[in-house]
Amino acid sequence: MSSAHTDTFARDNLPAAEHQPQYLFDLPELQFTAQLNCASELLDRHILEGNGSRICIRAAGLSWTYADLQDKANRIANVLVHDMGVVPGNRVLLHAPNSAMMVACWFAVIKAGAIAVATMPLLRAKELKSVIDKAQIRHALCDFYLAVEVQSAAQQCAALHTVRYFNDDGPAGLDAAMARHSAFFANADTASDDTCIIAFTSGTTGVPKATMHFHRDVMAICACWPRHVLKPCADDVFIGSPPLAFTFGLGGLVLFPMSVGASSVLLEKAGPPQLLEGIQAFGATVLVTAPTSYRALAPHGDALRNSTLRRCVSAGEALPAATRTLWREATGLEMIDGIGATELLHIFISADEAHALPGATGKVVPGYQAQVVDEEGNPVPVGTVGKLAVRGPTGCRYLADERQTMYVRNGWNLTGDAYKMDAEGYFIYQARTDDMIVSSGYNIAGPEVEEALLLHPAVAECAVIGAADEERGQIVHAFVTLRAGLVGNDALVKELQDFVKNTIAPYKYPRSITFVSMLPRTQTGKLQRFKLRDLA
Numbered sequence: 001m002s003s004a005h006t007d008t009f010a011r012d013n014l015p016a017a018e019h020q021p022q023y024l025f026d027l028p029e030l031q032f033t034a035q036l037n038c039a040s041e042l043l044d045r046h047i048l049e050g051n052g053s054r055i056c057i058r059a060a061g062l063s064w065t066y067a068d069l070q071d072k073a074n075r076i077a078n079v080l081v082h083d084m085g086v087v088p089g090n091r092v093l094l095h096a097p098n099s100a101m102m103v104a105c106w107f108a109v110i111k112a113g114a115i116a117v118a119t120m121p122l123l124r125a126k127e128l129k130s131v132i133d134k135a136q137i138r139h140a141l142c143d144f145y146l147a148v149e150v151q152s153a154a155q156q157c158a159a160l161h162t163v164r165y166f167n168d169d170g171p172a173g174l175d176a177a178m179a180r181h182s183a184f185f186a187n188a189d190t191a192s193d194d195t196c197i198i199a200f201t202s203g204t205t206g207v208p209k210a211t212m213h214f215h216r217d218v219m220a221i222c223a224c225w226p227r228h229v230l231k232p233c234a235d236d237v238f239i240g241s242p243p244l245a246f247t248f249g250l251g252g253l254v255l256f257p258m259s260v261g262a263s264s265v266l267l268e269k270a271g272p273p274q275l276l277e278g279i280q281a282f283g284a285t286v287l288v289t290a291p292t293s294y295r296a297l298a299p300h301g302d303a304l305r306n307s308t309l310r311r312c313v314s315a316g317e318a319l320p321a322a323t324r325t326l327w328r329e330a331t332g333l334e335m336i337d338g339i340g341a342t343e344l345l346h347i348f349i350s351a352d353e354a355h356a357l358p359g360a361t362g363k364v365v366p367g368y369q370a371q372v373v374d375e376e377g378n379p380v381p382v383g384t385v386g387k388l389a390v391r392g393p394t395g396c397r398y399l400a401d402e403r404q405t406m407y408v409r410n411g412w413n414l415t416g417d418a419y420k421m422d423a424e425g426y427f428i429y430q431a432r433t434d435d436m437i438v439s440s441g442y443n444i445a446g447p448e449v450e451e452a453l454l455l456h457p458a459v460a461e462c463a464v465i466g467a468a469d470e471e472r473g474q475i476v477h478a479f480v481t482l483r484a485g486l487v488g489n490d491a492l493v494k495e496l497q498d499f500v501k502n503t504i505a506p507y508k509y510p511r512s513i514t515f516v517s518m519l520p521r522t523q524t525g526k527l528q529r530f531k532l533r534d535l536a
């Protein structure tokens with residue numbers, strides 16, 4: 001295996017071999033060649049196989065074939081190498097909403113053997129600066145529409161010296177530079193273990209961690225969950241909400257559709273109204289979004305029931321059984337839940353429609369192994385709550401970060417989730433390990449109380465946390481948003497409390513309930529429980 005990286009930053013900052021997880025490559029589809037550039041596999045291959053005229057990306061007023069995307073990506077790769085001085089191994093910042101140009105830039109970076117560092121479009125200069133400093137970034141490709149924050153970050157980061165904007169009509173813009181360059185580009189001959197993406201975790205607290213993923217990792221995630229669970233075909237039309245800077249979005253909206261020659265609809269804004277409109281306008285067949293988005297879309301079930309939609313993927317947060325039922329009753333469609341993590345790149349426990357078990361995430365995805373362990377890392381008996389441990393072809397490699405030894409223990413990735421496994425091998429989510437509520441000595445998982453509350457017709461959304469309490473250590477405190485037209489009062493508090501007591505073990509009921517108009521969430525759709533803890 002010979003690395004193409006003349007800039008050895010990524011390799012120099014990998015965790016020591018003994019701190020990396022154990023990797024599994026047992027499946028025949030996980031046999032990778034020593035030299036591998038994932039852009040050749042996901043993009044150029046389709047043109048070589050005669051499928052260049054198939055649609056690859058669609059967006060409002062835009063339709064690119066695979067050949068179109070290759071043309072753009074090759075031109076941008078030439079701009080990167082010849083105008084901007086990018087060499088293999090350099091990190092390139094990508095900052096844009098989900099769009100066709102964002103995807104072209106991503107492939108250009110990969111083709112050049114550089115490392116794509118995609119960032120959420122809502123990041124402010126201060127947050128961009130921490131990404132730029134941590135990944136030591138000198139080059140950036142950004143949407144002109146986000147130029148203000150990027151320029152302000154660039155002023156504070158001396159190292160960032162070349163920034164090109166797309167959607168900038170001026171002579172210095174990326175589009176003008178692309179026109180001056182050839183549409184041919186010979187991809188860098190990267191090693192399968194050359195890093196090609198650095199993904200920042202969307203952690204709800206603390207300093208963001210940078211995870212490093214190789215060309216082979218990108219191909220490995222395409223060979224595992226989509227191939228064995230989602231089973232997409234070339235005629236599928238993907239649509240969804242997660243940003244491409246979130247690996248849930250990168251996989252679900254770019255890598256997986258392209259791995260089978262399908263197409264993807266990219267929406268710059270992807271709230272429930274835009275998703276609904278997009279599904280209808282583009283004839284989408286696969287929807288990729290988070291549980292809250294399914295709850296918000298459910299009232300439009302009739303429109304969706306008669307649409308082209310056939311598969312619905314939920315990840316990022318636990319899918320409450322009540323949401324699964326709501327969606328099935330509204331649309332006639334069973335959901336595909338899956339737990340993934342930035343550290344493992346994508347989904348490793350999931351179940352297809354036929355194997356879905358309400359309240360469970362699913363079974364381990366072929367290619368991965370998972371177990372529930374105790375504090376010492378020993379497997380616990382079936383039905384016992386413990387820490388989720390996973391290993392497979394992908395795994396955690398933090399860039400120069402002491403937290404590596406917390407995430408990887410004895411070769412297993414510890415995701416920070418409390419789970420139990422049943423006798424059939426279904427994994428049942430409890431809570432984040434640090435979110436378990438301990439009240440009067442009882443362990444209570446907030447999501448279980450949330451599940452119960454969601455079954456009540458007045459509840460639109462809810463979040464349950466442990467609030468400090470002198471007598472009991474912690475008490476169960478629920479934040480509830482009500483369905484349109486309803487008002488919260490003491491009578492409703494009492495009604496919800498009684499409802500929970502009648503649904504699950506009474507000691508788990510929320511002793512305190514606050515009605516709120518909305519719940520705090522990250523840009524990846526995750527509940528920010530720490531913000532609620534501060535409130536409580």
Ligand code: 3UK
Pocket residue numbers: 201202203246247248249314315316317318319337338339340341342343345346347361415416417429432524
């Ligand atoms: C939680 C889930 C229960 C869980 C992600 C799909 O979410 C992704 O990555 P992040 O690094 O967060 C990882 C953590 O999120 N989680 C995600 N999915 C589920 N909990 N059920 C689920 N279905 O705490 C996990 O440890 O932001 C998801 C694909 C790629 C991803 N990066």
